[in-house]
Amino acid sequence: MAAAIMERRIVLALSIAIALTRFLAVAQSLCDWDEALFALGVRDYEVAEHHPHPPGYPLFIAAAKLVAVTGLDEFRSLQVIVVLGAMFIFPALYWLAREIGFDFTTAVGGAAVYAFLSNVWVYGGTGFSDVPATAIVFVGCALLLRGRTDVRAYIAGAVVLGIAAGFRPANLFVGAVPALMATWMQFRAKSYRAIAAAMFLGLAVVAGSYLGAALASRSIADYIWIVRDQSTYVREIDSWRNPGRGSLYDAAKTFMLRPFGQKDVLNALALAAAMSVIAALVRRRMQPLLTFAIFTPLAVTTWLNLDINTPGRYAIGYLPMHALLAADGFLLFGRKAQIALCSAVVLVFIAWTWPALEMQRETDAPAVAAMKWVRDNAPASTPVYVHAGYGPQASYVLAGRPVHFFENVEEIPPEHGHSWLVDWRLREGGHTFIRPRKTLWKVLRQRSFEASVTPASTLLRFGGGWHELEGTPSRSYRWMNKEGVVLLPSIRGAGIVTLRIYLQVDSLPPPIIVDVLWNGAPIDRITSSVAEVERSWTLQSREGAANELRLVTNKTVVPATRGNSRDTRALGLRLDRLSWTPVH
Numbered sequence: 001m002a003a004a005i006m007e008r009r010i011v012l013a014l015s016i017a018i019a020l021t022r023f024l025a026v027a028q029s030l031c032d033w034d035e036a037l038f039a040l041g042v043r044d045y046e047v048a049e050h051h052p053h054p055p056g057y058p059l060f061i062a063a064a065k066l067v068a069v070t071g072l073d074e075f076r077s078l079q080v081i082v083v084l085g086a087m088f089i090f091p092a093l094y095w096l097a098r099e100i101g102f103d104f105t106t107a108v109g110g111a112a113v114y115a116f117l118s119n120v121w122v123y124g125g126t127g128f129s130d131v132p133a134t135a136i137v138f139v140g141c142a143l144l145l146r147g148r149t150d151v152r153a154y155i156a157g158a159v160v161l162g163i164a165a166g167f168r169p170a171n172l173f174v175g176a177v178p179a180l181m182a183t184w185m186q187f188r189a190k191s192y193r194a195i196a197a198a199m200f201l202g203l204a205v206v207a208g209s210y211l212g213a214a215l216a217s218r219s220i221a222d223y224i225w226i227v228r229d230q231s232t233y234v235r236e237i238d239s240w241r242n243p244g245r246g247s248l249y250d251a252a253k254t255f256m257l258r259p260f261g262q263k264d265v266l267n268a269l270a271l272a273a274a275m276s277v278i279a280a281l282v283r284r285r286m287q288p289l290l291t292f293a294i295f296t297p298l299a300v301t302t303w304l305n306l307d308i309n310t311p312g313r314y315a316i317g318y319l320p321m322h323a324l325l326a327a328d329g330f331l332l333f334g335r336k337a338q339i340a341l342c343s344a345v346v347l348v349f350i351a352w353t354w355p356a357l358e359m360q361r362e363t364d365a366p367a368v369a370a371m372k373w374v375r376d377n378a379p380a381s382t383p384v385y386v387h388a389g390y391g392p393q394a395s396y397v398l399a400g401r402p403v404h405f406f407e408n409v410e411e412i413p414p415e416h417g418h419s420w421l422v423d424w425r426l427r428e429g430g431h432t433f434i435r436p437r438k439t440l441w442k443v444l445r446q447r448s449f450e451a452s453v454t455p456a457s458t459l460l461r462f463g464g465g466w467h468e469l470e471g472t473p474s475r476s477y478r479w480m481n482k483e484g485v486v487l488l489p490s491i492r493g494a495g496i497v498t499l500r501i502y503l504q505v506d507s508l509p510p511p512i513i514v515d516v517l518w519n520g521a522p523i524d525r526i527t528s529s530v531a532e533v534e535r536s537w538t539l540q541s542r543e544g545a546a547n548e549l550r551l552v553t554n555k556t557v558v559p560a561t562r563g564n565s566r567d568t569r570a571l572g573l574r575l576d577r578l579s580w581t582p583v584h
Contacts, residue, residue, distance in 0.1 A: 019087035025125030031365035036392035042074035048222040054230035056213035059166030060129040078127035085132025086124030092138035099145035101287040109342030110327035118353040119312040133168035144178035148185040158198035162205025173298040239305040259315035261442025272329030295321035356440035366433035366451035371397040383419040419456040430454030461487040487546040488580040500534040500577035517550040
């Protein structure tokens, strides 16, 4: 009795302590595409418009809408639900582990390790549905496992599992084994009414949630169409059916072993988990095998079907398996070693994740920061051109403003007047917003870490002879064929053109000659035997018309004809930097 009281006190103390650490992850702003879609769904629910993306996550959005009644904005309302879920993630998993049959120390150690996994901690402060949905499904599974011998817990578990599915439908994969086990035991006990009640109530919650999503959308027909369209996209783009996705082996390493950047500790957890399963097979222990059975369906489904660029978030739903089995595997070295190893893993994750938490908590995501700058500094009537990759974020932050989306800058009309350009590329002559690609980069989806705001009037336009932009947002470049034209905007008086190019002196016999023409007149001839060349010229601008900068080189090379490259383009020079600034 005294031991039981002590265990409850330990769990309560740890639950409170871990819950408080969740506030360290509360993000200053939304960040990603899907997060913005969730926020837009709270503002104006319309699944046919991807507010949010199909199938609509109806109970997650409904919960956030209830919070929004208090006056919080849509993103903060989502965050309240997510943080609440994160605060209960430890006790919920502890309870599930105990219902699976793990001893007290293994349940506490596994739940603590899971709570401090970097992706679980970081995403617990965002606006995504994964963490609260996972906390709810833990409770549902625990109730269903208890429901093997308790009718009320069985029915309650079915209802809670339905709620978890209303938050995130993938939760049904986690709840399937506990539901089947509980139903089988109730069937053997001839509790037919309980089975009927559990099935009716559970299905009613799920069906009611998604019927409500359809009714809240434009029409049921539109809802069905967009869900099917999304399913087709997942099947053809995200899943294993897409030949460009890579091998299943590489996807398995990403999803199953290293869904975020702390590879060494994750590999150690996977090894300990494997030891637990092997020992369970030898000793015929059911707890590790049941854990494996509960979470493997979701793990396999994720591995085969979901976007390989978002492993950290998608793995939240099945990494409890890794944490619990690792804690059980540590027990093979003895109880003291188990406690020490679980504690060490938690401490390593705290130290490793801390910089990511600080960055997320103290800075806006760059795309959002760029749009906030426009919102706070430009008149409401000013047109804003936003790269389509930031579409949902712009729809949320710049609501009510004249926003136009583009894929290539060539789509922006030249007569743009006083307008602003928000891009993922870091452009000169404006404002740049950057999150360093460090710890947070290794946890979140690796995009939206750079953005820039520049006057659209400074936009450089690449005409004939240029290939597509390549590189990263912070270091982009273009290859030119033998000749290329760039149109630079008209300015008052003179300006300075600065050019940095790369010449293929390693592939072509020197010297390489580049003729430079400005509005049809030659201004320079570059003759070089070195690869990197930088030049600047002070030039008079045309009035009322774009300026033409033309580069002509005397030699090109086709990489496919040399070495193992498959690049069949004829490449003359590489443009690494080009700027055009007024003379003050």
